[in-house]
Amino acid sequence: MPSHVPFRKWLKILAKIFLGLLLILVLIIASGIAFIAVRSHQTVMLPTPTGPYAVGRMEYDWTDQSREDSLAPRPGTKRELVVWAWYPAVRPTGAQTAPYLPPKWGDLNDQQHSAAFGLKIVQSYDSIQTHSFAHAQLATNEARYPVLIFEPGMGNIPAQYTTLIEDLASHGYIIFAINPTYSANMIVFPDGRVAEATNAGKPGDNDNLEVKGNKIVSVWARDVIFTMNQLEHLNATAGNMWSQHLDLTRLGIFGHSFGGATSAQVCHMDTRCKAGIDLDGTLLGDVLQTGLTKPFMVIQSEENPCDADCHTFQQGVQAILRTVPAGEAYHLNIKDTRHFNFSDYAAYFSPLRLLDMLGPIDGVRGLQITRAYVRAFFDKYLNNTPSPLLQGPTSAYPEVQFFKP
Incomplete structure:
Protein backbone atom coordinates (compact mmCIF):
# COMPACT_ATOMS: atom_id res chain seq x y z
CA MET A 1 0.00 0.00 0.00
CA PRO A 2 2.67 2.58 0.88
CA SER A 3 4.31 1.95 -2.50
CA HIS A 4 1.22 3.44 -4.15
CA VAL A 5 1.50 6.81 -2.36
CA PRO A 6 4.09 8.33 -4.70
CA PHE A 7 1.98 7.30 -7.70
CA ARG A 8 -1.09 8.99 -6.24
CA LYS A 9 0.90 12.12 -5.56
CA TRP A 10 2.12 12.04 -9.14
CA LEU A 11 -1.45 11.77 -10.38
CA LYS A 12 -2.43 14.78 -8.26
CA ILE A 13 0.50 16.77 -9.67
CA LEU A 14 -0.52 15.86 -13.23
CA ALA A 15 -4.12 16.78 -12.47
CA LYS A 16 -3.07 20.18 -11.12
CA ILE A 17 -0.89 20.79 -14.17
CA PHE A 18 -3.74 19.81 -16.48
CA LEU A 19 -6.22 22.04 -14.67
CA GLY A 20 -3.72 24.90 -14.71
CA LEU A 21 -3.17 24.59 -18.45
CA LEU A 22 -6.91 24.31 -19.01
CA LEU A 23 -7.46 27.49 -17.02
CA ILE A 24 -4.79 29.30 -19.04
CA LEU A 25 -6.45 28.11 -22.27
CA VAL A 26 -9.85 29.31 -21.07
CA LEU A 27 -8.39 32.69 -20.14
CA ILE A 28 -6.70 33.01 -23.54
CA ILE A 29 -9.95 32.16 -25.34
CA ALA A 30 -11.96 34.51 -23.13
CA SER A 31 -9.44 37.29 -23.70
CA GLY A 32 -9.57 36.70 -27.44
CA ILE A 33 -13.37 36.80 -27.46
CA ALA A 34 -13.36 39.96 -25.37
CA PHE A 35 -10.81 41.58 -27.71
CA ILE A 36 -12.86 40.71 -30.81
CA ALA A 37 -16.08 41.91 -29.18
CA VAL A 38 -14.55 45.27 -28.26
CA ARG A 39 -12.48 45.74 -31.43
CA SER A 40 -15.32 44.92 -33.82
CA HIS A 41 -17.52 47.63 -32.29
CA GLN A 42 -14.97 50.43 -32.01
CA THR A 43 -15.80 53.38 -34.24
CA VAL A 44 -13.71 53.44 -37.43
CA MET A 45 -13.52 56.46 -39.71
CA LEU A 46 -12.66 55.50 -43.27
CA PRO A 47 -9.70 57.35 -44.83
CA THR A 48 -10.60 60.91 -45.78
CA PRO A 49 -11.12 61.66 -49.49
CA THR A 50 -8.34 63.83 -50.91
CA GLY A 51 -10.29 65.91 -53.41
CA PRO A 52 -11.96 69.32 -53.11
CA TYR A 53 -15.56 68.12 -53.43
CA ALA A 54 -17.94 66.81 -50.78
CA VAL A 55 -19.34 63.40 -51.71
CA GLY A 56 -22.98 62.51 -52.28
CA ARG A 57 -24.51 59.03 -52.41
CA MET A 58 -27.81 57.64 -53.63
CA GLU A 59 -29.36 54.33 -54.68
CA TYR A 60 -31.26 53.10 -57.73
CA ASP A 61 -33.27 49.95 -58.46
CA TRP A 62 -33.24 49.16 -62.17
CA THR A 63 -34.76 46.19 -64.01
CA ASP A 64 -33.66 45.12 -67.47
CA GLN A 65 -36.98 44.07 -68.98
CA SER A 66 -35.23 42.76 -72.09
CA ARG A 67 -33.21 40.14 -70.24
CA GLU A 68 -34.09 37.02 -68.23
CA ASP A 69 -31.77 36.46 -65.29
CA SER A 70 -29.86 33.20 -65.78
CA LEU A 71 -28.47 33.50 -62.23
CA ALA A 72 -31.88 33.78 -60.53
CA PRO A 73 -33.39 30.82 -58.62
CA ARG A 74 -36.68 31.10 -60.56
CA PRO A 75 -36.83 30.85 -64.37
CA GLY A 76 -38.31 33.84 -66.13
CA THR A 77 -37.03 36.39 -63.59
CA LYS A 78 -35.98 39.67 -65.17
CA ARG A 79 -32.49 40.90 -64.31
CA GLU A 80 -32.83 43.46 -61.50
CA LEU A 81 -29.94 45.53 -60.14
CA VAL A 82 -29.37 47.81 -57.18
CA VAL A 83 -26.95 50.49 -58.38
CA TRP A 84 -25.32 52.97 -55.99
CA ALA A 85 -24.06 56.35 -57.16
CA TRP A 86 -21.29 58.41 -55.55
CA TYR A 87 -20.71 61.90 -56.93
CA PRO A 88 -19.22 65.37 -56.32
CA ALA A 89 -21.73 67.18 -54.16
CA VAL A 90 -22.62 70.41 -52.42
CA ARG A 91 -21.90 69.86 -48.71
CA PRO A 92 -25.23 69.96 -46.86
CA THR A 93 -25.29 72.32 -43.89
CA GLY A 94 -25.44 70.43 -40.60
CA ALA A 95 -26.11 67.05 -42.22
CA GLN A 96 -24.67 63.81 -40.88
CA THR A 97 -22.79 61.48 -43.16
CA ALA A 98 -24.57 58.44 -44.57
CA PRO A 99 -24.20 55.07 -42.82
CA TYR A 100 -21.73 52.64 -44.33
CA LEU A 101 -24.70 50.42 -45.18
CA PRO A 102 -28.42 51.10 -44.85
CA PRO A 103 -29.85 49.46 -41.68
CA LYS A 104 -31.20 46.24 -43.21
CA TRP A 105 -28.10 45.77 -45.33
CA GLY A 106 -25.92 46.26 -42.26
CA ASP A 107 -27.94 43.92 -40.03
CA LEU A 108 -27.90 41.09 -42.55
CA ASN A 109 -24.21 41.53 -43.34
CA ASP A 110 -23.39 41.51 -39.61
CA GLN A 111 -25.36 38.27 -39.24
CA GLN A 112 -23.39 36.70 -42.09
CA HIS A 113 -20.14 37.61 -40.33
CA SER A 114 -21.15 36.46 -36.85
CA ALA A 115 -19.79 33.44 -35.02
CA ALA A 116 -21.25 31.68 -31.98
CA PHE A 117 -23.43 33.73 -29.61
CA GLY A 118 -23.62 36.59 -32.12
CA LEU A 119 -19.91 37.45 -31.82
CA LYS A 120 -18.82 39.66 -34.75
CA ILE A 121 -15.71 38.37 -36.48
CA VAL A 122 -15.32 41.50 -38.62
CA GLN A 123 -16.00 45.16 -38.01
CA SER A 124 -19.65 45.79 -37.17
CA TYR A 125 -21.00 47.83 -40.07
CA ASP A 126 -22.80 50.36 -37.89
CA SER A 127 -19.43 51.35 -36.39
CA ILE A 128 -17.90 52.37 -39.75
CA GLN A 129 -18.16 56.06 -40.62
CA THR A 130 -18.17 57.29 -44.21
CA HIS A 131 -17.62 60.73 -45.75
CA SER A 132 -20.72 60.58 -48.00
CA PHE A 133 -23.96 62.53 -47.67
CA ALA A 134 -27.15 60.77 -48.71
CA HIS A 135 -29.01 62.46 -51.60
CA ALA A 136 -26.85 65.57 -51.49
CA GLN A 137 -27.18 68.08 -54.33
CA LEU A 138 -24.84 67.57 -57.29
CA ALA A 139 -22.02 70.13 -57.32
CA THR A 140 -22.35 72.64 -60.15
CA ASN A 141 -18.68 73.59 -60.48
CA GLU A 142 -18.57 71.73 -63.79
CA ALA A 143 -21.30 71.51 -66.40
CA ARG A 144 -20.49 67.86 -67.13
CA TYR A 145 -18.54 65.28 -65.18
CA PRO A 146 -16.67 62.14 -66.31
CA VAL A 147 -18.44 58.90 -65.44
CA LEU A 148 -17.09 55.62 -64.02
CA ILE A 149 -18.86 52.30 -63.63
CA PHE A 150 -17.63 49.95 -60.91
CA GLU A 151 -18.08 46.22 -60.29
CA PRO A 152 -16.98 44.62 -56.98
CA GLY A 153 -15.27 41.30 -56.37
CA MET A 154 -17.21 38.04 -56.30
CA GLY A 155 -19.46 37.91 -53.23
CA ASN A 156 -18.84 41.56 -52.35
CA ILE A 157 -20.90 44.73 -52.78
CA PRO A 158 -19.67 48.18 -53.89
CA ALA A 159 -20.03 49.70 -50.41
CA GLN A 160 -17.06 47.56 -49.35
CA TYR A 161 -14.92 49.77 -51.64
CA THR A 162 -16.17 53.07 -50.23
CA THR A 163 -12.64 54.35 -49.53
CA LEU A 164 -11.62 54.10 -53.18
CA ILE A 165 -14.93 55.32 -54.61
CA GLU A 166 -15.37 58.30 -52.29
CA ASP A 167 -11.91 59.55 -53.23
CA LEU A 168 -12.72 59.47 -56.94
CA ALA A 169 -16.01 61.30 -56.35
CA SER A 170 -14.19 63.97 -54.33
CA HIS A 171 -12.06 64.64 -57.41
CA GLY A 172 -15.01 65.21 -59.72
CA TYR A 173 -15.97 61.74 -60.96
CA ILE A 174 -19.52 60.37 -60.91
CA ILE A 175 -19.39 56.68 -60.08
CA PHE A 176 -22.23 54.22 -60.63
CA ALA A 177 -21.46 50.98 -58.81
CA ILE A 178 -23.37 47.77 -59.50
CA ASN A 179 -24.45 45.24 -56.88
CA PRO A 180 -24.25 41.95 -58.84
CA THR A 181 -27.54 40.26 -57.98
CA TYR A 182 -27.26 36.54 -57.06
CA SER A 183 -23.46 36.78 -57.09
CA ALA A 184 -23.08 39.13 -54.12
CA ASN A 185 -23.51 37.25 -50.85
CA MET A 186 -26.55 39.39 -50.13
CA ILE A 187 -28.25 42.52 -51.44
CA VAL A 188 -31.40 44.32 -50.30
CA PHE A 189 -33.80 45.93 -52.74
CA PRO A 190 -35.39 49.25 -51.75
CA ASP A 191 -38.72 47.53 -50.99
CA GLY A 192 -37.02 45.21 -48.47
CA ARG A 193 -36.69 42.10 -50.62
CA VAL A 194 -33.43 40.20 -50.09
CA ALA A 195 -31.48 38.38 -52.81
CA GLU A 196 -28.79 35.96 -51.73
CA ALA A 197 -26.12 34.34 -53.88
CA THR A 198 -27.20 31.32 -55.91
CA ASN A 199 -25.24 28.35 -57.16
CA ALA A 200 -25.54 29.75 -60.67
CA GLY A 201 -24.24 33.13 -59.54
CA LYS A 202 -21.04 32.04 -57.77
CA PRO A 203 -18.34 29.56 -58.78
CA GLY A 204 -18.30 26.54 -56.45
CA ASP A 205 -15.42 24.37 -55.30
CA ASN A 206 -16.33 21.65 -57.82
CA ASP A 207 -16.95 23.99 -60.76
CA ASN A 208 -14.66 24.52 -63.68
CA LEU A 209 -13.69 28.12 -62.89
CA GLU A 210 -13.01 29.04 -66.50
CA VAL A 211 -16.31 27.66 -67.83
CA LYS A 212 -18.52 28.99 -65.07
CA GLY A 213 -16.53 32.19 -64.75
CA ASN A 214 -17.05 32.92 -68.45
CA LYS A 215 -20.81 32.49 -68.03
CA ILE A 216 -20.97 34.80 -65.04
CA VAL A 217 -18.69 37.46 -66.51
CA SER A 218 -20.99 37.52 -69.54
CA VAL A 219 -23.93 38.37 -67.25
CA TRP A 220 -21.94 40.99 -65.34
CA ALA A 221 -20.71 42.57 -68.59
CA MET A 228 -24.63 52.53 -69.65
CA ASN A 229 -28.01 52.53 -71.43
CA GLN A 230 -29.75 53.72 -68.26
CA LEU A 231 -27.24 56.54 -67.89
CA GLU A 232 -27.80 57.67 -71.48
CA HIS A 233 -31.52 57.81 -70.74
CA LEU A 234 -31.04 59.77 -67.50
CA ASN A 235 -28.68 62.19 -69.19
CA ALA A 236 -31.13 62.88 -72.00
CA THR A 237 -34.22 63.22 -69.78
CA ALA A 238 -35.07 66.55 -68.21
CA GLY A 239 -36.12 66.80 -64.58
CA ASN A 240 -33.54 64.56 -62.90
CA MET A 241 -30.28 65.52 -61.19
CA TRP A 242 -28.10 63.96 -63.88
CA SER A 243 -29.75 65.58 -66.89
CA GLN A 244 -26.98 66.85 -69.23
CA HIS A 245 -24.41 66.52 -66.43
CA LEU A 246 -23.05 63.07 -67.35
CA ASP A 247 -20.23 63.30 -69.86
CA LEU A 248 -20.60 59.85 -71.36
CA THR A 249 -17.89 60.59 -73.90
CA ARG A 250 -15.55 60.28 -70.89
CA LEU A 251 -16.65 56.92 -69.49
CA GLY A 252 -14.36 54.46 -67.73
CA ILE A 253 -14.93 51.05 -66.17
CA PHE A 254 -13.09 49.48 -63.26
CA GLY A 255 -13.51 46.70 -60.78
CA HIS A 256 -11.87 44.39 -58.27
CA SER A 257 -11.24 40.69 -58.83
CA PHE A 258 -14.18 39.33 -60.84
CA GLY A 259 -15.28 42.93 -61.36
CA GLY A 260 -11.86 43.68 -62.84
CA ALA A 261 -12.28 40.83 -65.31
CA THR A 262 -15.67 42.31 -66.19
CA SER A 263 -14.13 45.70 -66.93
CA ALA A 264 -11.80 44.15 -69.50
CA GLN A 265 -14.65 42.22 -71.11
CA VAL A 266 -16.87 45.33 -71.37
CA CYS A 267 -14.07 47.43 -72.82
CA HIS A 268 -13.79 44.76 -75.51
CA MET A 269 -17.56 44.58 -76.09
CA ASP A 270 -18.68 48.21 -76.06
CA THR A 271 -17.01 51.23 -77.68
CA ARG A 272 -18.51 53.54 -75.03
CA CYS A 273 -15.78 52.34 -72.68
CA LYS A 274 -12.88 54.74 -73.11
CA ALA A 275 -10.52 53.20 -70.51
CA GLY A 276 -10.56 50.39 -67.96
CA ILE A 277 -8.83 49.07 -64.84
CA ASP A 278 -8.60 45.56 -63.41
CA LEU A 279 -7.72 45.43 -59.71
CA ASP A 280 -6.25 41.98 -59.08
CA GLY A 281 -8.73 40.04 -61.20
CA THR A 282 -8.09 36.91 -63.25
CA LEU A 283 -9.10 37.74 -66.82
CA LEU A 284 -12.06 35.85 -68.30
CA GLY A 285 -14.33 36.01 -71.35
CA ASP A 286 -13.58 36.20 -75.05
CA VAL A 287 -11.45 39.29 -74.49
CA LEU A 288 -8.70 36.72 -73.93
CA GLN A 289 -8.96 35.78 -77.60
CA THR A 290 -9.71 39.18 -79.08
CA GLY A 291 -7.56 41.51 -76.97
CA LEU A 292 -8.20 45.18 -76.20
CA THR A 293 -7.99 48.41 -78.17
CA LYS A 294 -8.60 50.78 -75.23
CA PRO A 295 -6.20 52.09 -72.58
CA PHE A 296 -6.07 49.54 -69.80
CA MET A 297 -4.37 49.13 -66.43
CA VAL A 298 -3.88 46.01 -64.32
CA ILE A 299 -2.92 46.52 -60.67
CA GLN A 300 -2.01 43.31 -58.86
CA SER A 301 -1.36 42.33 -55.30
CA GLU A 302 1.94 40.73 -54.42
CA GLU A 303 1.08 37.07 -53.94
CA ASN A 304 3.49 35.08 -51.80
CA PRO A 305 4.53 32.55 -52.89
CA CYS A 306 3.89 33.01 -56.60
CA ASP A 307 2.95 29.49 -57.73
CA ALA A 308 2.31 28.01 -61.19
CA ASP A 309 -1.19 29.51 -61.35
CA CYS A 310 0.28 32.92 -60.59
CA HIS A 311 2.74 32.63 -63.47
CA THR A 312 -0.07 31.53 -65.80
CA PHE A 313 -2.07 34.57 -64.71
CA GLN A 314 0.89 36.87 -65.33
CA GLN A 315 1.28 35.49 -68.84
CA GLY A 316 -2.44 36.05 -69.54
CA VAL A 317 -2.22 39.64 -68.34
CA GLN A 318 0.86 40.29 -70.45
CA ALA A 319 -0.78 38.77 -73.52
CA ILE A 320 -3.84 41.00 -73.18
CA LEU A 321 -1.84 44.15 -72.47
CA ARG A 322 0.31 43.59 -75.55
CA THR A 323 -2.86 44.06 -77.67
CA VAL A 324 -3.50 47.50 -76.14
CA PRO A 325 -2.30 50.48 -78.25
CA ALA A 326 1.35 51.32 -77.62
CA GLY A 327 1.95 53.38 -74.52
CA GLU A 328 -1.58 52.89 -73.16
CA ALA A 329 -1.08 49.63 -71.24
CA TYR A 330 0.00 49.53 -67.58
CA HIS A 331 0.87 46.51 -65.46
CA LEU A 332 2.00 46.98 -61.88
CA ASN A 333 1.80 45.44 -58.44
CA ILE A 334 1.91 46.75 -54.91
CA LYS A 335 4.43 45.16 -52.56
CA ASP A 336 3.17 43.45 -49.39
CA THR A 337 -0.49 43.49 -50.48
CA ARG A 338 -2.90 40.60 -50.90
CA HIS A 339 -6.18 40.24 -52.73
CA PHE A 340 -8.42 42.10 -50.25
CA ASN A 341 -6.08 45.07 -49.75
CA PHE A 342 -8.02 46.79 -52.54
CA SER A 343 -11.21 46.80 -50.45
CA ASP A 344 -12.24 48.51 -47.22
CA TYR A 345 -11.34 45.32 -45.34
CA ALA A 346 -7.84 46.78 -45.28
CA ALA A 347 -9.05 49.80 -43.30
CA TYR A 348 -10.98 48.12 -40.49
CA PHE A 349 -10.95 45.09 -38.19
CA SER A 350 -10.95 41.82 -40.09
CA PRO A 351 -9.51 38.30 -39.62
CA LEU A 352 -8.46 38.24 -43.29
CA ARG A 353 -4.90 39.20 -42.34
CA LEU A 354 -4.60 35.96 -40.35
CA LEU A 355 -5.70 34.07 -43.47
CA ASP A 356 -3.05 35.81 -45.61
CA MET A 357 -5.80 37.57 -47.57
CA LEU A 358 -4.53 40.94 -46.33
CA GLY A 359 -0.80 41.59 -46.67
CA PRO A 360 1.65 43.04 -44.14
CA ILE A 361 1.43 46.52 -45.68
CA ASP A 362 -0.40 49.09 -43.55
CA GLY A 363 -3.96 48.82 -44.82
CA VAL A 364 -4.56 52.55 -45.18
CA ARG A 365 -1.22 52.97 -46.95
CA GLY A 366 -2.18 50.28 -49.47
CA LEU A 367 -5.50 52.00 -50.17
CA GLN A 368 -3.72 55.35 -50.53
CA ILE A 369 -1.50 53.87 -53.24
CA THR A 370 -4.44 52.27 -55.04
CA ARG A 371 -6.40 55.52 -54.97
CA ALA A 372 -3.46 57.47 -56.38
CA TYR A 373 -2.84 55.18 -59.36
CA VAL A 374 -6.50 54.60 -60.23
CA ARG A 375 -7.13 58.34 -60.30
CA ALA A 376 -3.90 59.08 -62.21
CA PHE A 377 -4.96 56.62 -64.93
CA PHE A 378 -8.48 57.96 -65.33
CA ASP A 379 -7.25 61.56 -65.10
CA LYS A 380 -5.01 60.92 -68.07
CA TYR A 381 -7.46 59.07 -70.30
CA LEU A 382 -10.75 60.76 -69.35
CA ASN A 383 -9.58 64.26 -68.36
CA ASN A 384 -6.48 64.58 -70.56
CA THR A 385 -4.39 65.35 -67.46
CA PRO A 386 -0.99 63.61 -67.58
CA SER A 387 0.49 62.20 -64.37
CA PRO A 388 4.12 61.39 -63.59
CA LEU A 389 2.88 58.35 -61.64
CA LEU A 390 2.21 56.57 -64.92
CA GLN A 391 5.72 57.09 -66.25
CA GLY A 392 7.40 54.54 -64.00
CA PRO A 393 8.65 53.94 -60.45
CA THR A 394 8.62 56.89 -58.06
CA SER A 395 10.11 57.56 -54.64
CA ALA A 396 6.67 58.64 -53.41
CA TYR A 397 5.40 55.07 -53.77
CA PRO A 398 8.38 52.68 -53.59
CA GLU A 399 5.98 49.78 -52.99
CA VAL A 400 4.86 49.93 -56.65
CA GLN A 401 6.62 47.77 -59.22
CA PHE A 402 6.03 48.27 -62.95
CA PHE A 403 6.10 45.44 -65.49
CA LYS A 404 6.74 46.15 -69.14
CA PRO A 405 3.80 44.81 -71.25
Missing part, protein backbone atom coordinates in the same frame (compact mmCIF):
# COMPACT_ATOMS: atom_id res chain seq x y z
CA ARG A 222 -24.28 42.91 -69.80
CA ASP A 223 -25.13 44.48 -66.42
CA VAL A 224 -22.57 47.18 -67.16
CA ILE A 225 -23.87 47.71 -70.70
CA PHE A 226 -27.44 47.95 -69.36
CA THR A 227 -26.22 50.52 -66.83
